[in-house]
Amino acid sequence: MSMRAVVQQTPGGVETLELALLEKPQPQPGQLRVRVLAAGVNRADLVQREGHYPPPAGVSPILGLEVAGVVDMVNGPSRFQEGDAVFGLLSGGGYAEYALLDSALAIPKPDWLSWVEAASLPExxxxxxxxxxxxxxxxxxxxxxxxxxxxxxxxxxxxxxxxxxxxxxxxxxxxxxxxxxxxxxxxxxxxxxxxxxxxxxxxxxxxxxxxxxxxxxxxxxxxxxxxxxxxxxxxxxxxxxxxxxxxxxxxxxxxxxxxSTLRSQPLVVRAELARALETQVLPALHAGRATITLDSCYPLAAVAEAHQYLAENRNTGKVVLGLLPVIAA
Structure with missing residues (x-):
């Protein structure tokens, strides 16, 4: 089965980004496959696009470090199961309809968060x-x-x-x-x-x-x-x-x-940070002691425009890609 994903033939500017059909990734032990409904855009993505921030060994070359979506497949013991709404931090692969998320980094998405809001939080x-x-x-x-x-x-x-x-x-x-x-x-x-x-x-x-x-x-x-x-x-x-x-x-x-960089931290450290987001930050957001800082949401096909917008420092808060025509909560 295939999926849409943002790919690059060579590093470079926003014109190198294009949509293509790829095979869905297969989760390794300890991973979830997530049907992505929203993916965060980060400055690290821009640097990787330009060829200056390669993904770690064994990680998808597809851009994207944070997603929100629905668990599609589970490999190994996990507190999550197929159909669960989750969000979390990736090492790569988020700009696609399906992405692999380490179970230890996955966070249950509460009903009061939209998909786009959830994808704006982890990084x-x-x-x-x-x-x-x-x-x-x-x-x-x-x-x-x-x-x-x-x-x-x-x-x-x-x-x-x-x-x-x-x-x-x-x-x-x-x-x-x-x-x-x-x-x-x-x-x-x-x-x-x-x-x-x-x-x-x-x-x-x-x-x-x-x-x-x-x-x-x-x-x-x-x-x-x-x-x-x-x-x-x-x-x-x-x-x-x-x-x-x-x-x-x-x-x-x-x-x-x-x-300090987040991507290179050991999985155990990133897992601890995910638990802090789940147990400390989410309650603060829900109680109104902190605010979700979402600037804008672009469709996946407009990824070049999203990158250009971020590169020009026009955003106040987070930029997110939505992978559905209408993003539902």
Missing amino acids: AWMTAWLNLVELAQVREGERVLIHAGASGVGAAAIQLAGLLGAEVVASAGSSEKRSYCRSLGADEVIDSRQPGFAANLKAGGGVDVILDPVGASLFADNIASLRQDGRLLLIGVMGGAKTELNLAHLLVKRLRLQG
Whole structure:
């Protein structure tokens, strides 16, 4: 049996993406096959499309790191069965009508979440949880700077930092996006493209933790902004990968610099993050203590337009692909 999927013959721009018919994937032990009804679009997909972020060995080359849908086949012991509504994080393969999801990463989809909303959650919230809770160990009363606060990860991180009791500073590149960050609970918003943002943050006492997907272009200001024992979590290099570092700054302020990617984490770590999403984040969303930050939904056939929209930084929150003409809850 065949399925529709987004494929590429060669890495490159959005014009390299096309729909094709492929064989349905067969689940390995411990995996579910999911009939995909919605799939999240992430900046990592854009980097993979360009040929700079290859999938791990043995993982589907099809783009797509998060899906929501209905279990179609189960291989091995699992708490799920055929017909269950689930969502979860993938290592690849999401831009297709069927995808393989590790049972340990699958989360039951509650009725109050639509398919599109469910597909918007795993990558953003699990990335935010990994970095702010597990790695930075943000504590109540600390001051946290979230760069690219209107992005999918940024929007989740602003809210998670607030739930942890931190004071939140968010950066964004337009007045509309800065207003959006305020609506999510940011206590202060800045334009990190303007010179002097580090000096202003230092004048206000600096920050304890920085979550940064930008990289080189913000690195010096990030280091200058950190307080004693500050932590800088680097999750992307949109602003370049090469920079200079004065090691004395790390020594004098006892700073911690840590790179972090979600896809390369061991399955056991990703499974723990999935349980945090299921048991901590979903209740907060359901109770209204956090907000689902969905920007837009494109049909699968418009995947090139979805990628272009994200590449141009036009989104506030998450972009999702819908695989049905009408997405039902």
